[in-house]
Amino acid sequence: MAEEIQKSEPELERAAEPAKIEPPVVAASLPIKLEPDMPLLRIEAVAKKFGNFRAVDHVSLDVRAGEFFALLGPSGCGKTTLLRMLAGFETPDEGRILLGGKDIAHVLPHERPVNMMFQNYALFPHLSVRDNIAFGLKRAGMARVDIETRVAEMMALVRLEGMEKRKPDQLSGGQRQRVALARALARRPQVLLLDEPLAALDKKLRESTQRELMELQRRLGMTFIVVTHDQEEAMTMASRIGVMDAGRLDQVATPRDLYEAPASRWIAEFVGDINLxxxxxxxxxxxxxxxxxxxxxxxxxxxxxxxxxxxVSVAIRPEKVKLSRRAPAVDEANAFNRLEGTITDVSYLGGQTTYKVKLDSGATVSSTMANTTRIVDAYLAGQRVVAWFTSDDCLVLDQ
Known part of the structure; x- marks a missing residue:
């Protein structure tokens, strides 16, 4: 198979010549026609057990066409199992998976308009970048000339022109990630599934790749569903987030609503830092x-x-807690809640500083304050302060 593709290298090289190719907007082939207000993907009471362990517990969810959706949760919560059922690598024990109104729960993976990018990228080490991207197209029976055109499009889309002949071990982690993404997009799926796609990248590369994925998703207009345990990653990229725990879907919301109005104490503690x-x-x-x-x-x-x-639990995010050297008046910024204590820890983080304040009751409250000037008028460990916040800064959560 690799030899057949290799025979057309001169033609492929001409097709992939960077000076002649502008990164295209690649629309999904054969778009699904949806009725008004109809979701592209509908998951209805899907359940999956492995022996006596219930990995996914009757999850229901709608995902709209063109949406960037994130499944967020700790390890073992069932999010990857749910993703694998969407891809066709696992079959639900109960429930339905509807794509464009058609049940695909028992459709084979290669027969559904869904593709998956794996956490470890799953690249063939003996194949070149070009042949890795072309692999699925070849298996699908696409004509050779069309394969050449599509591979060139994908190479330009992920900005890997000139690297067609390299093997995966000759690429950086970020470049391997782009090859895996190009291969997943090459068949133009209706839904792209991404399993912890940025886990292997360092912080700086991960942040830049997040922006690239968001821009790519907007340009393609394709539906992306990403699985991650990283709250910041989910909140940065996704338009909506579904939080899973113990096989159940606990809350679906926008990043802002998830952070500012968590549905439970568990979600409030899992998403970001919180004082309770x-x-x-x-x-x-x-x-x-x-x-x-x-x-x-x-x-x-x-x-x-x-x-x-x-x-109940009263919850306050650390950035809502202000520090003062004197107690603010009741009418000063509506400062109804004032707690006196001593600073025990100071963590300077560049753009902000986090303080730990031990209250006179013995409890600890965290405060995160922005460093808005170069010369920071910081508080010091051992200093007496008043931590204050308004009634609007608080959330009340049932125990």
Whole structure:
């Protein structure tokens, strides 16, 4: 197979000549016709067991055409198993997977308009970059001249012109990732699945690749579904995020709503940093609810829309907690909640500084403050401060 493709190298090289090729916008072939308000992908009560272990527990989800969707959760939560069922590498024990209204749950992987990019890239080490990208096209029976054109398009799309003859071991990690992406896109799937696509890259390369993936997805107008355990990665790239735990889908929301309005205490702790104070809700007055806590006294929070039953947690993100050397007045920035303590730890992170404040009750609260000037008027370890935040800065979560 590799020899057949190799025979056309001169033609491929001419087709892939960088000076003559502009990175194209490659639309998915045979686009699925959707009814108004119909999702491209619908997952209905899908479940999967391995022995007595329930990996996916009756998950239902709609993904729209052209959406960049992320499945986020800790290791073992079921997100990769769900992705593999979408790809056709696992078959659901229960439920349906509808693509354009048609059930594909039992369709073979190569017969569904879905492709998957694996975490380890799964490149053939003995094949060149060109032949790796062409592999799936050859198996699909595409004509040789069309393969040449498509490979050239993919090489230009991921900016790897001039590297057609290299083997995977002659590429950097980022370049191997691009080859795997080009191969996954070559068949123009309706949905591209990405399993931890950036896990093997260093921080700087990971951040630049995130931007490239977002731009590529926008240009193609294709539906991307990415699996990741990295909250920052999911919030950076995805338009919506589904958080999974123990095989269940706990919340689906935009990055902003997921961070600012988590559906549970577990999600609040998993997505970003959080300060939590346990307490009992009391009386509500003037749109504010008093919560009596053991570690922070009485905290005033914006009255939640739903009724509360029993114990609650008051949650405040560290960037909402301000520090002062004196207690702000009640009418100063609506500073209803003021906690006195001593700074025990200072972490300078360039653009911001995180402080740990040990309250007089013995509890600890975190505050993250932006370094807006080059000369930072920083607080020091051992210094007495007042940590304050408004009622609007707080979330109330059921225990």
């Amino acid at each position: 104070f346990e307490g009992q809700p009391g009386a509500a007055e003037g749109g504010r609810l008093a919560v009596s806590t053991r570690d922070a006294g009485t905290l005033y929070v914006t009255e939640p829309r739903k009724a509360l039953k029993g114990a």
